[in-house]
Amino acid sequence: MFISGDGPFHTAVKETLKIFEQIETARTMSNRHLEPQRNPTGTLNKTGVLLVRMKERIGNPLHPSIICVLLESACLGSFFHPRLQNNQVLGIGSGSTIVHAVQRIAERVKQENLNLVCIPTSFQARQLILQYGLTLSDLDRHPEIDLAIDGADEVDADLNLIKGGGGCLTQEKIVAGYASRFIVIADFRKDSKNLGDQWHKGIPIEVIPMAYVPVSRAVTQKFGGVIELRMAVNKAGPVVTDNGNFILDWKFDRVHKWSEVNTAIKMIPGVVDTGLFINMAERVYFGMQDGSVNMREKPFC
Structure with missing residues (x-):
């Protein structure tokens, strides 16, 4: 894929492409694995709008799961640029989105010499924190969290969430509950008017x-x-x-x-x-189909 331009959005997309082989985001959908022979092509214009045109060598379109990885990565580029600050305690969620999140955090720590402490919500999150050389801690030592970031299975119009598709709901809720701010990153498929509109697994x-x-x-x-x-x-x-x-x-x-x-x-x-997260998320960032990022905040009465 050829990507032109600079900035956090472009960087996020480039970094996503680098780690495709490290993560299995191209996992089964429609009970089918992606073919290993892929030749992605596409362009990113100067306004930062991602035009995803990825094709298999046999001519079939790339599976939607890859596109959604790019959209989540775009969200992370928009989200992390202004919000990571020195001496923060971060809550690290679980799932595919968090793979990108931890990588972005690690690069910011290295580039800006930030002092950050990370609290995991699962075994997966703990391993990612260690893998990327971040400072691992727990709620015993850091009972107050500045910012928690996580994904979601579905988000309704009131920013109520369904979480727990990966089985980590209890620790995710504990960490989010003790965070001053809880931010969710998701792709457009997770955005619903009512819970159950998109997520049918319960x-x-x-x-x-x-x-x-x-x-x-x-x-x-x-x-x-x-x-x-x-x-x-x-x-x-x-x-x-x-x-x-x-x-x-x-x-x-x-x-x-x-x-x-x-x-x-x-x-x-x-x-x-x-797995119901009620009145917990402050903001949700959705990666849209055109590569843009849509942010929704908690409605105020």
Whole structure:
């Protein structure tokens, strides 16, 4: 890909291309892996609008997952440039977006000699912090966080989130909850009017293993819908979280008052937490299809 221009947006896209081989963002969609033989072509004009034209040698269009990586990277370029400051404590979220985020943070630290401390939300985040040579800490030593950054599975019009598709919802919520500012980076597919419009895998609920059956019954009896125990792909049995718990995925059948639902589910014995992040995100940056970045802030009453 030929990319012209300078600035954080252009740099972010260039850096994304460099790490395609390091991350598996070209993973399955439509139950198909990308072919390894790829010849990406495209251009980026001086206004910073990314025109993604990536084609396979056989002529098929590049899979949408690659395009969304570029869009998330554009968001990171816009977000990080003014907001990283010296002596900050950062909360590092989990998921594919965070791979780019940690790389960007590490480069800013090196270029500007910044003193930053990073609090992970998962084993993945911890390994990324160590891999890129950032300062790893925890809530025992740094109970107050200046800024937390994470992705989301879906964002509604009120900036309520569904998170936990990667199974890290409890630690993600803890870190976000103790942060002065919580910022979300996502691509345009995650932007919805109502929760459930785009994300159809349900709301994750982390539960104590011995209670997953009664919790499942309690949730569906009270709120309807269908609930499933999340099963592992590369091991026999269910997914086990970093906390040693199970995850239930609740596929709701109607729009609810999510604040009330979140509170009610958390009161069920055996529930650790839910993937509903209510009134937590201050801003969400969406990477749009044309390469631009759309920012939405928490609505004020």
